[in-house]
Amino acid sequence: MSGRIDRKTLFAMGLRANLLQAAWNFERQQGLGWAFALAPALDRLYPERSERLERLAEHTAYFNTQPTLASIALGAAARVEEDRAQGRGGDAASMARLKSALGSTLAALGDRLFWFSLRPFAAAVGVLVAMAMPRHGWGALALWSVYALPHLSLRFGGVRWGYEAGPAVLSGAFRERLEAAVRWLAVLGCVVLGVAFAWALAPGGEPRPIAVQCALAVGLGAGLLTAQRARPSPTRWALAFGAVGLILAWRTHG
C-alpha cells in the first residue's frame, strides 16, 4: 500500500531541485535532474522496488522548463503520481503529456519573469550599488539577494504549491500575477538604470571629464543600435570595441 506525500518529502524534492540541471544535456535536457528531484516522492509512493525503478526510468526522459518554476511542475507531477499509485491516475503516456504541457507553459512564463526581467533587474541594482559604494561588497550582496531570495523561495515553496494545486496550478490568476510582476520589474528596471547612468556620468556629484561622458553616451547609443539584432552577441561587440580601443591607444601613445 503506497503512502501519501508529506511535507518532509516535498522539502526533499525542493532540495534536490537544486540539482535539476546538474546533468543538463542536449538530448534529454533536464530529464535526469527531474527524475532525481522526483525520487523522494516515488520512494514514498512505490514501496515495491521494481515498480519504483520503472517509474524512475520513465522520468529520465526529456523534460525542460525554466529551472525555478520547475518546482511547481515537480509538485504537480508528484500529485499525479500519487493518484497513479493509488490506481486513480493515468498511464505513462498521460504523465508525459502533462510534463510537456507544464514544461512549455512554465518555460514561457518563467523565462520572461526570471531571465528577461528579474536577472537584468538584479544586475542593474547590483551594478548601481557597486558603483555608489565601490569599497564594499554591498553591490554583490544586493545582486544576489534581489535574485536569489525569490528564486529560492519559489524553488522550495513551488513544490508544495504545485502539489496542493495539482495540474490546475497554471490557472489564469497565477499567470496574471506573473505578468504583473514582469511589467513592474521592467518599469523599476528603467528607473534603476536611469539612476545608475546618472551616477556613472557624475559619481558622487563630481561630473567626469567630457571624454568619459562622451564614451558613456557612445556606448549607450551603440548598445541600443546593436541590441536590435541577436548576432553578433554583445560580448563580440564589446571585444571588437576593446580591440579598436587598444589599437587607438597604441597609435596615440606610440
Added chain:
Amino acid sequence: MSFAVVGTLVVGGLAALDGTAVAQTLASQPLVTATLLGFLWGDWSTAMATGTVLQIMAASTLPIGARTPEDYSVGGVVGAGVALIIAAGAPFEHVRQAASLVGVMAGMITASLGVPLLRWQRRRNEGLARWCEMELRAGRERALGDAQWAAVTLAFALGLAAAAAGLGLARWAAPLVERESLRLAGAWHLLQPLWLGFGFAQLLHAFLQRRLERAGVFVAALVGAWLVIVAGAP
C-alpha cells in the same frame, strides 16, 4: 601556491557549479565572484572595476531553452583573477588600471571560449543520462545519484581548470602588461565608460521592449537623479 591563488581556483569551480549545475542563485555572476576575489587578494578597487564591467556584459547573456550562452560564471572568475594577479604588488595606479583592462578582455574571451567547452560537457552528460536509464532498468537504483554527482564533479573540475589556465597565462603575461601599462591605462580610461554604456543599453533594451513610456521613465529617472546627485553634492 598562495592562499589567494587556491581560493581563486576553488571560486572558479564553485562558480561553474552555480552557473548551471547547482542552484543557479546568481552567486556565480562576475560582480559576486569579483567581490569574493577582491576580499581574497585584498585589492577591492581592481576587483570591483573589473567585476562591474564584466557584470554589465554578463547581464545580457541569458541561458534560454537549449541555447548555450557565453560562460560568464567562469569568465568572471578568470577576468577578476587575471586582473588581481597582474595588479598584485603593483605600486602605481596605472598598472592596476592596465590590469583591469586585461582582466575584462580575458574575462570576455574566456566567456566566449566557454561555449564550446560547455557544449562538450553537455555532450558528455548525454552519455551519462543514457547510462543512467539503462542501469535503472537493470535494477541499479543508485545509478541516478551517481550520474548526478559525476556531472557535478565534471562541472566543478572544468571551472577549476579554466581558472587555473587563466591565472597561469596571467602570471606569464604580467611583466608585459606592466611594461605597456601606460598605453593600456590610457585605453582603459575610454573603454571602461564605453563598455559600461554599451552594457547599460543591453539592459535598457531588455526593459523597454519597444514601449515609449518606459523610455520616458528611464529619461525622467536619469535627469532627476542627475539633478539630485549634482545639486546635492557638497
